[in-house]
Amino acid sequence: MSLQQQLSKLKSRESGTRNTKPAHPPKKVKPSSGQVENAASGASAAQASPQPGTKRHISEVLSSSDTSLEDNLTEVESVGKSKPPPITVHRVTDFLKFSTLVTKDSPKDNPTTTKTLANSNVKVLTHSDDEYRRVIKLLQDSKYEYHHFQLKSEKPFRIVIRGLNPATPATEIKEGLEKVGHTVRSANNISFKKKDGESVKTIKLPLFFVDLEPRPNNKEVMEVRYLAYQRISVESPKPCKDVPQCKRCQLFGHTKNYCTLSPKCVKCGSSHLTAECTKAPNIEPTCANCSEAHPASWRGCHKYKEIYKSSRIQARPLQTSTSLSGTDKATASYSQVVDLQEIATDTYSQSLGKTRDSDPVLKQIFNLLSNLSKRLDQLENNGPGNALVKTNYRKFKNGG
Numbered sequence: 411m412s413l414q415q416q417l418s419k420l421k422s423r424e425s426g427t428r429n430t431k432p433a434h435p436p437k438k439v440k441p442s443s444g445q446v447e448n449a450a451s452g453a454s455a456a457q458a459s460p461q462p463g464t465k466r467h468i469s470e471v472l473s474s475s476d477t478s479l480e481d482n483l484t485e486v487e488s489v490g491k492s493k494p495p496p497i498t499v500h501r502v503t504d505f506l507k508f509s510t511l512v513t514k515d516s517p518k519d520n521p522t523t524t525k526t527l528a529n530s531n532v533k534v535l536t537h538s539d540d541e542y543r544r545v546i547k548l549l550q551d552s553k554y555e556y557h558h559f560q561l562k563s564e565k566p567f568r569i570v571i572r573g574l575n576p577a578t579p580a581t582e583i584k585e586g587l588e589k590v591g592h593t594v595r596s597a598n599n600i601s602f603k604k605k606d607g608e609s610v611k612t613i614k615l616p617l618f619f620v621d622l623e624p625r626p627n628n629k630e631v632m633e634v635r636y637l638a639y640q641r642i643s644v645e646s647p648k649p650c651k652d653v654p655q656c657k658r659c660q661l662f663g664h665t666k667n668y669c670t671l672s673p674k675c676v677k678c679g680s681s682h683l684t685a686e687c688t689k690a691p692n693i694e695p696t697c698a699n700c701s702e703a704h705p706a707s708w709r710g711c712h713k714y715k716e717i718y719k720s721s722r723i724q725a726r727p728l729q730t731s732t733s734l735s736g737t738d739k740a741t742a743s744y745s746q747v748v749d750l751q752e753i754a755t756d757t758y759s760q761s762l763g764k765t766r767d768s769d770p771v772l773k774q775i776f777n778l779l780s781n782l783s784k785r786l787d788q789l790e791n792n793g794p795g796n797a798l799v800k801t802n803y804r805k806f807k808n809g810g
């Protein structure tokens with residue numbers, strides 16, 4: 411593919427992502443008619459509380475089902491053998507001690523290495539699943555604070571089943587799929603809340619998110635047409651370009667199931683889990699990321715916007731070199747997303763500049779993307795009318 415074709419493809423893709431830019435919801439969002447959220451049980455009080463800016467209209471969910479950016483992180487790497495994702499260790503004060511700990515017993519032929527990031531964070535890079543697990547265990551035992559990602563080999567195969575009555579018990583879904591050779595890890599119905607006068611009604615949709623254990627036959631499930639005596643269709647979740655946010659530490663680019671950082675409250679920004687918050691409702695919230703008066707989950711937060719913008723621009727130059735001619739899925743590698751936090755603390759132009767200046771083609775693409783980014787900003791400033799508001803059923807898809 412010529413550069414011109416690549417650029418025009420990038421251009422058309424950029425315009426196609428217009429509707430996925432972050433929305434600017436009001437500070438206080440109450441459940442209202444037609445908003446969707448995940449019906450999965452077991453959500454903590456933090457998750458159950460309204461998440462400003464994380465809802466979207468029901469019609470969007472009915473017509474599409476998307477999955478978090480993190481869910482797709484491994485997609486790019488799915489060709490050939492997949493490398494374990496990096497582990498980012500925060501606040502490493504004694505680097506030499508740390509380095510000895512993680513590298514000492516690593517394989518001699520393909521040793522574990524580190525890369526130092528801003529704010530004394532260190533990224534640990536392993537080369538096999540076993541070594542990855544070994545390092546995680548070491549970090550756990552030594553009480554380091556870190557975030558990481560699910561190994562590709564442990565990642566479930568995620569599907570959307572459409573047309574299944576919400577009353578269908580999860581056990582029937584499991585049994586039905588087992589009969590045709592698939593093992594179900596979890597099955598969750600999707601519902602939304604509708605305001606009805608003073609009360610809020612939960613409306614269940616004929617839509618289920620199902621996670622299968624990873625197996626070589628996973629793709630065959632797409633052909634299943636009947637389940638529990640019902641006519642159904644099976645779809646892949648659509649990629650979501652939103653940036654995941656950790657519900658434990660409120661930082662971006664990872665989720666709480668893979669985080670051991672000190673907790674930060676989404677409401678008051680203090681060092682406790684959101685579920686333990688004692689803030690009175692009449693007291694203004696404080697953002698854990700920017701200290702302004704909004705919950706840390708508000709998509710209008712300038713920290714979120716910076717990271718979102720970086721993620722959109724960062725994803726593209728890499729795509730041109732790795733997968734432009736391949737899949738159309740908007741996917742990013744682990745390192746791209748992990749670097750978001752780095753960019754947030756560093757400056758994004760510095761990080762990008764290094765790549766851009768070393769390659770004239772990238773430089774050209776970078777210039778094009780900068781212009782596109784400006785145009786996106788202009789569109790964004792045209793008001794929230796056409797903005798796609800993300801749903802908090804992300805929390806199911808994020809696994810956390």
Ligand SMILES: [Zn+2]
Nearest residue numbers: 656658659669
């Ligand atoms: Zn976290």
Ligand SMILES: [Zn+2]
Nearest residue numbers: 675678687688
């Ligand atoms: Zn709090």
Ligand SMILES: [Zn+2]
Nearest residue numbers: 697699700711
């Ligand atoms: Zn903020």
